[in-house]
Amino acid sequence: MKRILTMALVLAVAALTGCSSGGGGTSVETGASAAAPASTTDSQGFQRNMGPAEIAYQSAKQFMSAGNYTEAISNLEKAVSIKPTYLEAWSDLGRAYTDRKDYEKGIAAYQKALELSPGNEALIASIGYNYLNLEDLDNAEKYYMMLVEDDSLNYNGNVNLAFISQKRGDTRGAIDHYERALKANPGDATTMGTLASLYDQLGDKEKKYQYLNMAIEAAPENHQFKKQLARAYFSEKDYVNAIPLYESLVQEYPDDASFHQRLGFAMSQTDRKAGAPAELEKSIELSGGDAFTYAILSKIYNENGMHQKAADAAKAGLALNGGEVAFLNYQWGEALSKMNDYEGAIAKFEKVARMGDALWSAPASKQIDRQQKLIKIREAKKEQEQYE
Numbered sequence: 001m002k003r004i005l006t007m008a009l010v011l012a013v014a015a016l017t018g019c020s021s022g023g024g025g026t027s028v029e030t031g032a033s034a035a036a037p038a039s040t041t042d043s044q045g046f047q048r049n050m051g052p053a054e055i056a057y058q059s060a061k062q063f064m065s066a067g068n069y070t071e072a073i074s075n076l077e078k079a080v081s082i083k084p085t086y087l088e089a090w091s092d093l094g095r096a097y098t099d100r101k102d103y104e105k106g107i108a109a110y111q112k113a114l115e116l117s118p119g120n121e122a123l124i125a126s127i128g129y130n131y132l133n134l135e136d137l138d139n140a141e142k143y144y145m146m147l148v149e150d151d152s153l154n155y156n157g158n159v160n161l162a163f164i165s166q167k168r169g170d171t172r173g174a175i176d177h178y179e180r181a182l183k184a185n186p187g188d189a190t191t192m193g194t195l196a197s198l199y200d201q202l203g204d205k206e207k208k209y210q211y212l213n214m215a216i217e218a219a220p221e222n223h224q225f226k227k228q229l230a231r232a233y234f235s236e237k238d239y240v241n242a243i244p245l246y247e248s249l250v251q252e253y254p255d256d257a258s259f260h261q262r263l264g265f266a267m268s269q270t271d272r273k274a275g276a277p278a279e280l281e282k283s284i285e286l287s288g289g290d291a292f293t294y295a296i297l298s299k300i301y302n303e304n305g306m307h308q309k310a311a312d313a314a315k316a317g318l319a320l321n322g323g324e325v326a327f328l329n330y331q332w333g334e335a336l337s338k339m340n341d342y343e344g345a346i347a348k349f350e351k352v353a354r355m356g357d358a359l360w361s362a363p364a365s366k367q368i369d370r371q372q373k374l375i376k377i378r379e380a381k382k383e384q385e386q387y388e
Contacts, residue, residue, distance in 0.1 A: 053083035060092065069100045080112070087116045094126060103130040121147060125156050137164050148180075155184040159191065171198050189219035193228060200232070208232065223252055230262070239266040250279070257287035264293075268300050276300050291317050291325045298331035302338065311335035326357035330364055342371040342378070 050058070060075035073096050079089040094110035097103070107130045114123045124146050131140035141164050147157030162177035175198050182191050192215035199207035212232065215225040230245035246263035253259055264279030280297040283289070294317025301310035314332035318325060333348030349371065352364035 051082075053079045053086055053089070056082065057086065057089050057092075060089070060096075064092065064096060069096050072096050073100075085116060087113055090116065091123065094123075098126065098130055101133070103133045106130045121154075121156070125160075128160055132160070132164075137167060140164060153180050153184040155181050158184070162194075166198075171201050174198055175202075187218050189215040189222060189225065192218060193225050196228065205236070223249065234262055234266060237269070239269045242266045243270065243272065255286060257283045260286065261293050265296055268296055273300060273303065277304075289317065289320065291321050291328060293317075294320070295325065295327045295331060298328065298335070302331060302334050305338075307335040307338040311339075324355070326352045326355045326360040326364075329355075330360045330367075333364070333367060337367070337371060337374070340378070342375045346371045 056075045056079040060072045060079065063069075063072035063075060073093065076089050076093040076096060080086050080093065083089070090109055090113035094106045094108075094113060097106035097109055107127055110123050110127045110130070114120060114127070117123060124143050128140045128143035128147075131137075131143065141161065144157045144160045144164070147154040148161065151157075158177040158181035162174045162181065165171075165173035165177060175195060178191050178195050178198070182188055182195070185191070192211045196208045196211035196215065199205075199211065209229070209232070212225055212229040215222075216229065219225065226245055226249060230242055230249060233239070233242035233245065243263065243266045246259055246266060249259045250256070250263055260279045261283035264276045264283060267273060267276035267279065277297060277300055280293055280300070283293055284297070294313050298310045298313040298317065301307070301313060311332050314328045314335065317328045318332070321328075329348050329352045333345040333352070336342075336348060337345035346368055349364040349367040353361050353368065355361055
């Protein structure tokens with residue numbers, strides 16, 4: 001590759017400097033005349049000479065385009081050694097070192113460029129970026145602060161200063177800089193999502209929801225924000241607001257079992273219980289199910305008077321977990337009781353009571369007493385029927 005690029009450059013220079021013979025051939029002169037400078041056309045269409053520094057720089061750009069940073073850096077170093085005031089070469093040298101993750105040398109080259117172009121925002125930001133990669137937050141902050149000194153709403157400066165504040169655990173400082181960045185770029189959905197997360201850390205739900213809704217509006221095609229808002233509503237048991245978001249998500253991701261599961265559970269906690277079983281069953285179909293999904297499904301079936309289905313769901317869930325899930329056993333017992341199998345219900349409730357489960361063992365013990373009373377009532381009715 002090096003040989004091909006070198007030959008290409010030689011041919012390009014020869015085309016610019018060589019003399020054509022009468023027969024159309026090209027000859028390369030020797031001696032003093034061979035040292036004539038190459039020329040190129042500038043942006044205004046004028047011919048200008050290319051000295052050794054420019055030739056090295058052009059060669060470096062070809063090597064960089066080919067991904068050969070070793071040769072690119074070699075030529076850029078040559079260019080700046082010949083012409084120490086070569087701004088473009090110093091800047092590209094910084095970029096080459098940065099791309100090669102040699103951040104300290106990248107900083108040194110960018111600083112040379114900055115000396116030649118004081119206040120250049122791109123160079124300042126590049127130095128800050130390299131310091132960030134070196135985990136030198138103090139120096140990174142120093143350079144990014146330069147960007148906001150003259151323009152307090154400078155987007156690049158504020159976004160990176162916010163990130164530095166986050167790294168330091170300064171949530172309030174991060175929020176301040178992100179909100180300044182958002183003023184500079186009002187459509188930045190990513191910053192809105194980050195602000196939502198930061199306000200969540202502070203326990204400010206109103207701001208969290210505000211920024212998540214803003215992010216969804218700014219980037220409706222980015223479903224990550226919709227997922228984030230749906231999770232937020234779900235975790236805070238705001239199922240009414242979670243449901244429409246999960247309904248939208250199951251349309252976008254019909255094969256995602258977790259979205260069907262959460263939609264089904266959210267429905268089960270509202271006046272939309274009737275639609276919950278279909279979503280939970282879809283989740284089970286897609287993923288094979290788990291104890292939680294089967295337990296909720298069993299509970300809903302019991303509440304809807306579909307007790308055989310409730311028992312079947314509990315049995316299927318327990319088959320996945322060796323029969324040691326208190327809630328599933330409890331729902332199975334509930335279903336058996338509703339189907340008048342009080343003895344079977346007692347067996348399930350006794351199992352739950354023995355588990356010592358913090359939520360279900362005490363209610364199970366009460367259910368055992370209740371089933372025994374129901375058995376006595378049943379026997380009394382039978383005895384009465386014999387005399388009638």
